[in-house]
Amino acid sequence: MSKFSEWFHNILVEAEIIDTRYPIKGMHVWQPQGFKIRKHTLNLLRQIMDEDHEEVLFPLLIPDDELAKEAIHVKGFEDEVYWVTHGGLTPLKKKLALRPTSETAMYPMFALWVRSHSDLPLRFYQVVNTFRYETKHTKPLIRVREITTFKEAHTIHADQQDADKQVERAIHIYSKFFDGLGIPYVVTRRPDWDKFPGADYTMAFDTIMPDGKTLQIGTVHNLGQTFARTFDITYETPEGNHEYVYQTCYGLSDRIIASIIGIHGDRSGLCLPPNVAPYQVVIVPVLFKEGAQQVMDFCSELKDNLIKGGLRVHLDDRDLRAGKKYYEWEMRGVPLRLEIGARDIKNNKIVVLHRDTMTKDMVDYKEECLLNDLNTMLEKVTINLKNRANTKFQENIRTVNSLEEAQQTLSEHDGIISLYWCGEESCGKEIEERVHVDMLGIKGEVQEEQCVHCRKSAKYITLLAKTY
Ligand code: 5CA
Ligand code: ZN
Numbered sequence: 473m474s475k476f477s478e479w480f481h482n483i484l485v486e487a488e489i490i491d492t493r494y495p496i497k498g499m500h501v502w503q504p505q506g507f508k509i510r511k512h513t514l515n516l517l518r519q520i521m522d523e524d525h526e527e528v529l530f531p532l533l534i535p536d537d538e539l540a541k542e543a544i545h546v547k548g549f550e551d552e553v554y555w556v557t558h559g560g561l562t563p564l565k566k567k568l569a570l571r572p573t574s575e576t577a578m579y580p581m582f583a584l585w586v587r588s589h590s591d592l593p594l595r596f597y598q599v600v601n602t603f604r605y606e607t608k609h610t611k612p613l614i615r616v617r618e619i620t621t622f623k624e625a626h627t628i629h630a631d632q633q634d635a636d637k638q639v640e641r642a643i644h645i646y647s648k649f650f651d652g653l654g655i656p657y658v659v660t661r662r663p664d665w666d667k668f669p670g671a672d673y674t675m676a677f678d679t680i681m682p683d684g685k686t687l688q689i690g691t692v693h694n695l696g697q698t699f700a701r702t703f704d705i706t707y708e709t710p711e712g713n714h715e716y717v718y719q720t721c722y723g724l725s726d727r728i729i730a731s732i733i734g735i736h737g738d739r740s741g742l743c744l745p746p747n748v749a750p751y752q753v754v755i756v757p758v759l760f761k762e763g764a765q766q767v768m769d770f771c772s773e774l775k776d777n778l779i780k781g782g783l784r785v786h787l788d789d790r791d792l793r794a795g796k797k798y799y800e801w802e803m804r805g806v807p808l809r810l811e812i813g814a815r816d817i818k819n820n821k822i823v824v825l826h827r828d829t830m831t832k833d834m835v836d837y838k839e840e841c842l843l844n845d846l847n848t849m850l851e852k853v854t855i856n857l858k859n860r861a862n863t864k865f866q867e868n869i870r871t872v873n874s875l876e877e878a879q880q881t882l883s884e885h886d887g888i889i890s891l892y893w894c895g896e897e898s899c900g901k902e903i904e905e906r907v908h909v910d911m912l913g914i915k916g917e918v919q920e921e922q923c924v925h926c927r928k929s930a931k932y933i934t935l936l937a938k939t940y
Contacts, residue, residue: 498617548669654858656865660913684886742805758813892930894923
């Protein structure tokens, strides 16, 4: 286990995010703290998606013959599908698949829903659990067999142009979402040999985890008309002709939480962006025998006021040493901690610990200003986490001009390498093999440069890395 892996597993246990002891490999239990982070993260995404998507909910089970209809798609998932074969003791006439993703559940219904050009475009999303019998090593939140928070969007368009525009729009939506979480990323076009089964092309978001490996945290697929032809999804044009629709789909998984934990965390444990932290502020009363009740009352009233002001606040009134509480809330990643004792109340001062920098401030306590001050501090935490992550991320993308340099660079540094490539699949796969990396995807086009491997003329700048 790498140092990061160990840290990651420990923090999931200690901070009570996920319990991995459930007796099925790759399937885990969300504990209350983890569930809250998950809920707030989901709310952020829902807010963005609800602007121009409609939420729906499809069944978990997909009939065998529907799943099998789209040949390329089913080929891509055949090793990964879980099957329901019995109802009680009775063998089912038709096997039922647990959805590995929902194209083949949704698209037969889309064929019924879409009638006329005036129905289009349509944009749906659902948040569900999906099942993939992953054969690679499973890892909590990162590679699971039950994805418990699959956020999948599916859109339908009258023409290719509109579908292309939707791909751009989806990239914009996810960018905004990741920016809000302070998670840095690159967006690339996946190489053809690694696109989503059935897609014309796939755009991927990748971030870098602390061990230097990249994690694909989201994908946007342009499906063209492939599924429309398979599932016979057509619309009537203004002229009365029937045309196949164009489709896109895009999705995010539990990996979002993994990246929040991994990227912002530090030696002291979790360090949560305020917008997803279960508690944004924790109040720890510093009690001595004298004046203890007064301090408690003060803290309790303060808590109520801050909650009224819209903050998520917890008052830790347990009968424990303050130091023990400090350690625990640091580990759980609460962005701000207020330490309040009798003397502070008298002096109108409050000690604030900023979790991101682990520095303490003494702030003047003025009741009418405190809410504002805390909000400003939380904003600062958000910006700092984002900048810190981004700086580290940018430092870990390096341009190389030969395979030797690629190997050298990766032996010395974590992260992503960027190089010129001819665009040929065979050459690309050779690069992957020689340098022991995966191609994330194409970042841009070039002219008048040479492929770092075959030395033919290069078409693309492409990014590679060791990946999860
Ligand atoms: N139908 C499309 C769009 S929703 C789809 O299924 N795309 S996907 O296969 O690329 O999955 C979407 C995202 O889920 C991926 O980008 C990846 O971040 C995440 N993901 C895929 N498999 C797993 C897994 N086993 N565990 C956790 N996350 C996963
Ligand atoms: Zn080449």
